[in-house]
Amino acid sequence: MHPMLSSSAPRRPWHTPLIATLALGVVVALAGCAAPSPGTATNFSTWDSVVTAADGQTVNLWMFGGDEQGNAYIDDVLAPAAAREGVNLNRVPVTDTKDALNRVLSELQAGRTDDGTVDLVWVNGDNFRTGKEAGAWLCDWTAMLPNMANTSTTDPLLTSDFGTPVDGCEAPWSKAQFSIAYNAAVVTNPPATVGGILDWAQANPGRFTYPAPPDFTGSAFVRQVLYSVSGGYQNVPAQYSPDAFDTLTPELYQVLSDLAPSLWRGGDTYPADSTQLNKLYAEGQIDMTITYGPATLTKLVEDGTYPPQTRVLELMDGTLGNASFLAIPSNAAHQAGAMVVANLALSVEQQVAKANPGTWGQFTVLDLSKLTSIERQQFADLPQSTVVPSFDVLSRNANPELSAAWVPALDEGWRTRVPTR
Amino acid sequence: MRTERGARAVLIVLLLPVGVVVLGGLGSAIMQSVGLMPLVGPVRFNLDAYAATSQDLPVAIGVSLAIAAASTAIAALVGTAAALVVVSGGWLGRLVGIAGAVTISIPHLIGAATIGLLLADSGVLPRLLGIDADAWPPLVGGPWWVAVIAGFAWKESAFVALVVAGTLLTRVAQFDEPAALLGAGRIARIRMIFLPLAAPSLIVASTIVFIYTLGSYEVAWLLGRTYPEPLAVMAIRLFNDVSLTSRTESAAIAIVTVVLAFAAVAVASVAVRRLAVWR
Numbered sequence: 001m002h003p004m005l006s007s008s009a010p011r012r013p014w015h016t017p018l019i020a021t022l023a024l025g026v027v028v029a030l031a032g033c034a035a036p037s038p039g040t041a042t043n044f045s046t047w048d049s050v051v052t053a054a055d056g057q058t059v060n061l062w063m064f065g066g067d068e069q070g071n072a073y074i075d076d077v078l079a080p081a082a083a084r085e086g087v088n089l090n091r092v093p094v095t096d097t098k099d100a101l102n103r104v105l106s107e108l109q110a111g112r113t114d115d116g117t118v119d120l121v122w123v124n125g126d127n128f129r130t131g132k133e134a135g136a137w138l139c140d141w142t143a144m145l146p147n148m149a150n151t152s153t154t155d156p157l158l159t160s161d162f163g164t165p166v167d168g169c170e171a172p173w174s175k176a177q178f179s180i181a182y183n184a185a186v187v188t189n190p191p192a193t194v195g196g197i198l199d200w201a202q203a204n205p206g207r208f209t210y211p212a213p214p215d216f217t218g219s220a221f222v223r224q225v226l227y228s229v230s231g232g233y234q235n236v237p238a239q240y241s242p243d244a245f246d247t248l249t250p251e252l253y254q255v256l257s258d259l260a261p262s263l264w265r266g267g268d269t270y271p272a273d274s275t276q277l278n279k280l281y282a283e284g285q286i287d288m289t290i291t292y293g294p295a296t297l298t299k300l301v302e303d304g305t306y307p308p309q310t311r312v313l314e315l316m317d318g319t320l321g322n323a324s325f326l327a328i329p330s331n332a333a334h335q336a337g338a339m340v341v342a343n344l345a346l347s348v349e350q351q352v353a354k355a356n357p358g359t360w361g362q363f364t365v366l367d368l369s370k371l372t373s374i375e376r377q378q379f380a381d382l383p384q385s386t387v388v389p390s391f392d393v394l395s396r397n398a399n400p401e402l403s404a405a406w407v408p409a410l411d412e413g414w415r416t417r418v419p420t421r
Numbered sequence: 422m423r424t425e426r427g428a429r430a431v432l433i434v435l436l437l438p439v440g441v442v443v444l445g446g447l448g449s450a451i452m453q454s455v456g457l458m459p460l461v462g463p464v465r466f467n468l469d470a471y472a473a474t475s476q477d478l479p480v481a482i483g484v485s486l487a488i489a490a491a492s493t494a495i496a497a498l499v500g501t502a503a504a505l506v507v508v509s510g511g512w513l514g515r516l517v518g519i520a521g522a523v524t525i526s527i528p529h530l531i532g533a534a535t536i537g538l539l540l541a542d543s544g545v546l547p548r549l550l551g552i553d554a555d556a557w558p559p560l561v562g563g564p565w566w567v568a569v570i571a572g573f574a575w576k577e578s579a580f581v582a583l584v585v586a587g588t589l590l591t592r593v594a595q596f597d598e599p600a601a602l603l604g605a606g607r608i609a610r611i612r613m614i615f616l617p618l619a620a621p622s623l624i625v626a627s628t629i630v631f632i633y634t635l636g637s638y639e640v641a642w643l644l645g646r647t648y649p650e651p652l653a654v655m656a657i658r659l660f661n662d663v664s665l666t667s668r669t670e671s672a673a674i675a676i677v678t679v680v681l682a683f684a685a686v687a688v689a690s691v692a693v694r695r696l697a698v699w700r
Contacts, residue, residue: 105668284543
């Protein structure tokens with residue numbers, strides 16, 4: 001018999017190389033790990049040096065990939081325009097912006113500080129705040145962008161992102177308005193307030209629901225209800241404090257718990273994300289759907305996904321408004337190229353194209369008063385939608401977003417108090 | 422002795438990448454879970470992450486174990502039956518073999534999406550049967566995790582079938598034919614020859630299925646309920662959470678899952694060693 005197979009062969013030598021190998025494995029795997037460095041400022045001093053460095057770079061733009069119009073805009077409009085400026089734009093779709101942030105954080109944690117795979121991220125709110133806290137964004141670069149001159153320097157939506165000061169760590173891209181769409185063929189007497197929506201849901205059991213937080217849209221709906229039960233956004237302090245949370249949220253969670261039995265499936269479960277919610281609406285299982293990107297509704301009605309009578313509720317108490325941005329990770333390999341793309345995305349030509357409901361329908365971040373009359377006319381000439389009111393109407397009485405610190409607290413409170421009731 | 426040393430050298434080379442990946446990943450997860458690899462803040466040993474999740478942990482463990490046990494039981498039962506058909510040969514055996522091979526090559530996520538489209542309230546099946554969405558039982562996202570278990574059991578029964586059939590095909594004829602000649606009936610041959618020969622590979626395959634189901638999140642996320650969460654879904658939610666501290670909690674959940682998986686392996690290896698065929 002071969003000595004290795006005999007039961008009397010000494011077993012110890014087997015264990016020594018095994019343990020040595022495994023120990024070496026741990027050492028090798030952990031050697032690269034290091035605490036991330038704090039957020040870094042850009043090395044470029046002039047825009048010309050950025051443009052020179054950007055030539056020929058391939059920029060990986062990580063963005064939420066669940067919006068087909070957004071994907072098409074990047075691939076068919078923005079990327080060809082970037083190519084004309086010598087930058088290859090590569091769209092990397094993610095199911096949630098958190099995936100992009102997590103990739104950056106993991107790379108920083110593993111010690112990859114200057115050759116990261118993410119060059120540009122479509123981001124705002126709590127993801128921006130978390131990245132900023134962890135030093136994951138490149139800062140002080142947006143002032144260099146020539147097209148920043150066409151944005152307002154005092155617009156609170158652009159200077160602070162869900163309460164977190166922007167500080168030149170991200171360039172504005174689009175504005176959005178939280179909206180609730182309904183099927184007018186079924187909902188003949190549409191509610192005019194957020195409280196009215198809850199009453200409608202209770203009067204029509206099983207025909208309404210919202211995505212479970214921490215889904216972005218579901219989380220926004222909970223904040224919208226918080227404003228409603230608190231008697232308006234004026235009564236909710238923008239900055240988070242445990243005291244404010246303890247005072248204001250018991251009623252919020254009580255209202256949502258009371259509402260639950262009237263929701264789809266009796267509130268026994270919730271759609272896990274806005275995609276599932278939209279599917280329920282498209283299939284006619286519910287009569288209202290919630291979106292932070294109302295611009296996409298026009299196309300969805302046109303192609304027959306949504307009922308033809310889909311309209312956006314015009315709420316008297318107003319809805320949440322925010323802006324979304326393009327941020328560059330501090331470890332991005334192609335920072336110059338990313339800046340060129342961010343600047344291009346802010347050009348009048350790109351902002352007009354993006355605002356067209358037939359393209360993407362995202363509202364512009366430009367300050368129209370800073371544009372020439374010809375440029376203003378380009379925005380005025382955009383086709384109007386029968387489904388979605390214009391941004392002026394939609395953003396009437398717009399509610400400011402709460403600071404990003406509120407978001408995880410409200411989400412966790414919902415998770416522990418509403419579905420377990 | 423020279424060949425023995427050579428074999429050892431080969432073993433070390435083969436084990437090194439495994440060691441780096443498995444123990445490196447496990448090591449960093451353990452270190453993250455006890456606060457030794459924080460994303461921000463000071464490095465300090467603590468068990469805060471375990472304490473923070475302790476409230477949700479019992480329910481999550483219960484849900485995870487139940488889903489894994491149910492999926493494994495169905496997969497083992499269906500897989501063994503399918504393996505018997507494959508081994509018995511003929512056109513039916515070949516057909517089942519091909520069906521199993523095709524099923525295995527479908528990615529889990531695609532399979533889960535298909536199950537969702539089939540079994541959802543307004544899915545293909547209720548439409549074919551003409552049943553209204555309100556009257557259809559909540560298989561997707563319902564209280565009994567039916568679609569999740571169905572998804573796992575369907576995919577994994579093919580895996581069990583191919584593993585068990587593979588071991589049976591090489592060995593069963595030398596026992597089965599003499600037994601048949603000596604007058605043993607079908608039931609007796611299944612009980613005395615097929616099942617004992619299949620038992621080791623069945624236990625090993627079932628253990629793999631159990632552990633895979635325990636650690637997989639996408640099927641449960643896609644077809645399951647938002648509350649309560651299985652361990653893997655909870656870990657991925659915490660890992661993707663915006664608060665930086667929840668990454669340590671995610672690592673803690675992952676470690677708990679690993680401990681459960683190791684326990685399952687331990688139970689299975691004891692069971693395999695006790696088998697007559699093994700001895």
